[in-house]
Amino acid sequence: MHSVKVGSFAILISKQLAVTRSSSRAQYYVPLICEQIASICVNLRRTTTTSSQPVVIRIPRRMQEQIENIKQMQSKKFDRLPTAKPGRLLIKSKNPQQNQSVAYTLGKFEQPVLTSKGWKRNEALGDYFTINSTQSAPPFMGKQEGVGDDRASPLKTFDCFNISPELVESLQSQKIIHPTTVQMQTIPKILKGRNVLCAAETGSGKTLAYLLPIIHKLQAEKQEEQITDSVRKIHAVVVIPSRELAEQVASVARSIGQRFGLVVKVAGGGRGVGNIKAAFSHGQPDVLVATPGALLKALWKRFVSLSELNFLVIDEADTMFDVSFAGMLENILSHAQVASRLSETVGLTRKAQLIVVGATFPRGVGEVLSKVTDLGSMVTVKSQMLHYIMPHVKQTFLRVKGADKILELHQALKKAEQEHKGVLVFCNSASTVNWLGYLLDEMGVGHMRLQGEMPGAMREGIFRNFQRGNVDVLICTDIASRGLDTQRVGLVVNYDFPESHTDYIHRAGRVGRAGGAGGGEVLSFVTHPWDVELVQRIETAARRRMPLPGMESEIQKPSHKTDLKINEQKVH
Incomplete structure (x- = not known):
């Protein structure tokens, strides 16, 4: 009876070894299997007190050699278990398991593990991730070819x-x-x-x-x-x-x-x-x-x-x-x-x-x-x-309740004040700009407001004062996100998350500009379910190092149907 049990277990062990010896985890499973064999042997010896002959357990020689080889391999490599390579992080998450290093590249069919995947649930409140800057100089400033060798040439x-x-x-x-x-x-x-x-x-x-x-x-x-x-x-x-x-x-x-x-x-x-x-x-x-x-x-x-x-x-x-x-x-x-x-x-x-x-x-x-x-x-x-997500600008996304945004903003403004940075705070409507301004007044935070319902001359004067450094915080709508020269801006805060990829690109583009000092930072508050969907597309593009989806960069020639419509309009 004992010989049958041992034989069956030996067959089971050989099958498990066949599965695990090609696996990177074999060095962990095999010692456990060996311990199980030893335990059975001990139990068998204890239960053979009435038998006059000892129980013989035979393990195939090839299996013994495999076990010994793997045990030797484990003894050499036990102190250096396979871990993530040290280095800079492209994505830094609250949960370290969702980090992604700069050196790691996703496979074509590999699905990225998104930090923002479960952000539509209330349990995600307080979660965050950061797209770190991976270079100090803007990509549009050109390169000095052959830097550090004999081929180095000066910038034109x-x-x-x-x-x-x-x-x-x-x-x-x-x-x-x-x-x-x-x-x-x-x-x-x-x-x-x-x-x-x-x-x-x-x-x-x-x-x-x-x-x-x-x-x-x-x-x-x-x-x-x-x-x-x-x-x-x-x-x-x-x-x-x-x-x-x-x-x-x-x-x-x-x-x-x-x-x-x-x-x-x-x-x-x-x-x-x-x-x-x-x-x-x-x-x-x-x-x-x-x-x-x-x-x-x-x-x-x-x-x-x-x-x-x-x-x-x-x-x-x-x-x-x-x-x-x-x-x-x-x-x-x-x-x-x-x-x-x-x-x-x-x-x-x-x-x-x-x-x-x-x-x-x-x-x-x-x-x-x-x-x-x-x-x-x-x-x-x-x-x-x-x-593409700008590689020289640090961008942080924070999942937060709407009621907590003002506190997070206040903390960000206090930090920016210590670093003497110009700050743009973007809202999606003129009414939010005015309401947020009243709250900051009560907190004693100096600022100016810029929104489309103001007369043109007033808007022009407000932005000029901000450019000159008369005030460091400007609360604004997307009227300040298009083309305006904001070289002194070191921080952009999306108090209201933008409604499209285009708006996000233009808002984030207020920092890290040609002629500016440093790359700057972007802080975005993510509140609504529709915000989360846009954040997930941005995070996916960052992890895959791909451009944001759905953006036009070419002049598309009109279709044949469009040409017919134009000709019909001319005839009529």
């Missing part, structure tokens, strides 16, 4: 474009020495007269990428033609969605074009027709920066003409081609003669170069532009990191 300067030396000196006086990657790619194409679509991440220097070649070409023509104020015509128009952005772009244009005598003016909304007319009372500017509504009013009142336009720039394309602006933009484009090929941008009868700039693009871009130019004539400049 603006002299490489063969532009006016005075223009380079003007940039150097503002401590702008090295062009960014998007500027290296875009400026030569505009100088050659090409229509350009520039798609690059926020803060990568897109404004200077189009202003610099435009001002270079205008000052060269001005020297040749000796234009006087009485015959000056508008040669460049920049269409931009808000008055704050228009003032900012105009300021950059003036700073680099003032020594050439170029006149730059702004036509912004919110001031009425009288103020728009006053902008042209002393003659036409060389460069006009305008919001769509103000430019249309100026065209209707014949304050301006776009007949001799050399450059037409559409900045912040994701907003300008949205349904709220698309109709006005089509009307503006119909007043300008846009070139459809390179040969049309030179000579006395030349047409306007079209430059479209943005960090994201809605689906209707191709349908609008195809009505005024050949889409095949447009050269696309696209950043390699477009729509």
Whole structure:
């Protein structure tokens, strides 16, 4: 009876060894199995007191050799059990088991373990994860090739474009020495007269990428033609969605074009027709920066003409081609003669170069532009990191109850105050901006508020005070998330989580900008179930090192059905 039990157990042991010897866990299971064999042997010896012959237990020799080999292997490696490799973390979670190191790469069919997976349940309140910065310099600042070896070469300067030396000196006086990657790619194409679509991440220097070649070409023509104020015509128009952005772009244009005598003016909304007319009372500017509504009013009142336009720039394309602006933009484009090929941008009868700039693009871009130019004539400049989670900015997501957000915000502001950082606090509505401002007043936190229901002149003054450092905390809506220069900002707080990937990209893009100091941080409060869904897509993109889903980066050609609709409208 004993021999049957032992034989059966030996068969079981051999089967388990066959399964586990190819497994990385064999070194843990085999000693346990050996202990079980020894235990049975002891019990058998104790139960054989009435038998005159000893019980013989035979274990196959090959099994004995396998056991001995694995035991020896275990004795050598027991002190260094397989653990995660030390190093920097890409994702740091409250639960260390959900961390992901920078060195780890997910397989194509491997499903990431998301920290935010169960965040729709109340049990997840207080959970958090951080997407750490993996590099110190912004990816759009370019690289110094061969750093640390004999192949090292210095970063290029603006002299490489063969532009006016005075223009380079003007940039150097503002401590702008090295062009960014998007500027290296875009400026030569505009100088050659090409229509350009520039798609690059926020803060990568897109404004200077189009202003610099435009001002270079205008000052060269001005020297040749000796234009006087009485015959000056508008040669460049920049269409931009808000008055704050228009003032900012105009300021950059003036700073680099003032020594050439170029006149730059702004036509912004919110001031009425009288103020728009006053902008042209002393003659036409060389460069006009305008919001769509103000430019249309100026065209209707014949304050301006776009007949001799050399450059037409559409900045912040994701907003300008949205349904709220698309109709006005089509009307503006119909007043300008846009070139459809390179040969049309030179000579006395030349047409306007079209430059479209943005960090994201809605689906209707191709349908609008195809009505005024050949889409095949447009050269696309696209950043390699477009729509990726910014690798030089630390981004933290905190699952929190709505009632606790004000306390978390107060703690974040206290920390930022100690580090002397400028802070942008984003809300989804003007009413939340005002309500949050009252609470911070009661807490004694100095701040300013910026939202779309304020008069244009007031908004302009508030943002200028923030840029100058008169106040460190600005509570705002998404009106401050598009294109505004926020180099002094070190912390962005999403008090209300943004409603789309596009909004998140633009808000997070207020830190880590070209010319800014350091990468900065983004802190996001996650409250609602629909917030969680968006966070899960962001976390998945970060863990897979993939761009955010559903973002447009190309001009999509209109479909055949769209062409038929356009032709039918023309017939009727």
